[in-house]
Amino acid sequence: MIWLAWRQFRTQASVAGGVLIAVAITFLLTGPHLAHAYDTTVLTCKVHGDCAPVLANFFARDRLIRDLSRAAILVPALLGVFWGAPLVAREMENGTFRMAWTQSVTRSRWIVIKLGVVAAASVAVAGLFSLMVTWWSSPFDTITKDPFGTFDLRGIVPIGYAAFAFALGVTMGVLIRRTIPAMAATLVAFTAVRVAFTEWVRPRLLSPLHYSGAFTLNQNGPNEVPGKGQARDWVVSSLILNKRGVVIGSNGGIGPNGEINLQPGAHGGTTLVGVGTCPETIPPPTSTGVHSSGPAPLNVQRAVQKCLNSFHLKEVLTYQPASRYWTLQWYEMAIFLVLAVALAGFSWYWVRRRLA
């Protein structure tokens, strides 16, 4: 029976193997150069005092491969759609289950072995892919120090996603019994679950920490916990309060991405919409987007900061510290693996008891 499961899976497996090998070759050809460039230019830029151009140069390297490596986010979905959904659906659609289930192999054993063989392959493919992407991207990741920015693409969570996507695909195939609709349903359901999980579950996996302090402009924007370690924390939400402790921002003073909306006051000075007016006059441009390209001139920054200081604003951040990165990775992977096992169990039950 293992032979049959493998024989039916052989073509799909060789396609995946081919893609993995192509990616591995690409990474092996470019990765060592990246690491070398990192060691010789980025690591020494502080000594030479030319960090800005060196970093700009470094990030211009292998831009295409870097963009393509983001496609790793699609790997679990593809496994679910092309390996999971057809596993049983194609047998139902073509009627071949009638041949398969009347050999001397019980249905229970048939589905367990098919699930086992292809699930193992899915996990292996996703794991290898993530391993290669994580290794290749490490110089960039070391510079950006933003582990949560690439949380879904690195480490061990792709393994959980792949197992889940595969089991979800099988379940859809078992329920819908037709290949193409099952594939479509798998894609929709998987995307929905992933988005919902990222949006609502991941921030609450561990109870988040809170920071509150004076609102200051800093290099990386307002949504950053100041004075912390090496890597960026994951700020789940931020609130800015005026000196009476009332939340501002929603009424236009400070936008959702930290844009500070300062306008010339009617009677001189500068107005922060919805908060108040300070006596300082800000040299134009008066609207400073923190994330806009290029930092504002130094005199503008100082004037803005002085104006903001006069309002005694406070910011309250809810965040997951960078030190929890691996804990969150393990939790998320484990949850998706549990979901995968539950779906596989359901498929097993359905094939054994309900199908045909």
Next chain:
Amino acid sequence: MLSVDLPGGPSVTAVLEAEGLGKRYGRRWALSECTLSIPAGHVVGLVGPNGAGKSTLLNLAVGLLAPTGGSISVLGSLPAADAAQLGRVGFVAQDPPTYSGLSVADHLKLGARTNPTWDNELATSRVRRLGLDPSQKAGKLSGGQRAQLALTLAIAKRPEFLVLDEPVASLDPLARREFLQILMETVAEHQVSVVLSSHLVADIERVCDYLIVLVSSRVQLTGEIEDLLSTHHRLIGPRCDPSSLPENQHVIEESHSERQSTLLVRSDGPIMDPAWTIESLSLEDLVLAYMGQGRSIDATLWSKDDE
């Protein structure tokens, strides 16, 4: 042949026994209250109109379907109860499915890897005799070749009971004849009990020695074909009232013109009345008569339902 004497128990002489068997899809019953017994050591033809429940019955027999009601036992145990039971029953499905991406040789390997009782010599010699190219993908075979491949798989696992669900329905006449020919050879060679469903009486006549007519889940007629043909007659004579016939003659079908009556009767003894011209029946006449009878029973059931 298949009678197994269990210590202290009754001997098992039926390969299939169904009791009040039913299968429902949603609110529609594909088979309901079906009670029948298929004897061992025969090639049994299961005929009936479309929708009679033949396919459902056979799928229940091989365990592809689970009954909604009633009970079924095949070779003395539940269908598809375990691997051993699966190995004892061979199945060729309607429009026999094969894996289009797998070659003929792959299919034989599939059979070998999934059946401990696999007879590889039988399988390879059959494939050779059929002239199938082992490296040919099943998707490229003709319908007849695919059916032959499916039959090879079902036979080479050396089952005690072979179930064929309209195996030749989609084949052209030549392929159909070849298929049935090979089936007959196999049966003769390996002493296997067979049930074969078809709505074509000619196919049944060619290979079967036992007949079951199933109409709307009810068995209308069952018995060895030879006996059935010798006990059924067409009587043609002057117009009469069928109820005037002797006790041992049962009218299956009657038609009357002004002067003449034509009766299809089952008679347990010889027909003595010299007024009748006695004609023998073809199997097709017989089957059609009983199917018609089933339909009229059905019609009365319907009118009852409507009240």
